[in-house]
Amino acid sequence: MYIIFDEQIIDSDEIKYLIEKNSDFKVEKDMCKATKREDVLAYLLTLDVDLIKKEIEEEYDLQDMEMDDLFEEYMQIAEEKAIELEEMMPMYSIMNARSYKWDMSENKIKTVIAIAHTDLGVLKLSDVVKRLLSETD
Template sequence: MYIIFDETIIDSEEIKDLIQQKSDFKVEKDMCKATKREDVLAYLVTLDVDLIEKQIREEYDLQDMEMEDLFEEYMELAEEKALELEELMPMYSIMEAKAYKWDMSENKIKTIMAVAHTDLGVLKLSDVVKRLLSETD
């Protein structure tokens, strides 16, 4: 899908490929159409829990962690890593990411991420992410 980014047209497939080549995320679904906007890129991305667990092991003893605390750490780190992808996005972009599920069968954290031009504003982009979260599994 093509997205209007300020005065430029961006192919969402190119950004999808960039995310998969330059990060540990796998793009499960292009959600640009689901945003119902012509100026927002959105994806459902997954991150392998084993990658996050390595980072958590450096800071905590996993033996002592409650499952709920571990879940929260996974979610936070997945969101942080998703927001680091902003470096790969076009200039003058803003980004919002929300991890929402630990898929234990696949051992992955699912995250919704959305990118737009700064003119859109953080509040509108946050609303788009909230709407997308309501449409996911």
């Protein structure tokens, strides 16, 4: 899908390729159409829990962690990694990312990410992410 980004047009497949090539995330679904906007890129990303687990093991003993605390830590790290993707996005872009699910059957953290030009505004982009979260599994 093509998205209007300021005065240029961006192919969502190009950004998908950038994300998968330069990060540990896999793009599970292109959600650009689900935004119901022509100026927002959106994706459902997955991140392997084993990659996050290695980072947590450096700081904590996983045997002593409660399942709720572990879940929160996984969500926080996945969101931080998603926000780091902003470095490779087009100039003058803003991003919002929310991790929402630990899929234990696939052992992956699911995250919704939305990217737009700064003209859209952080609040509108946040609303887009909230709407996308209501449409996910």
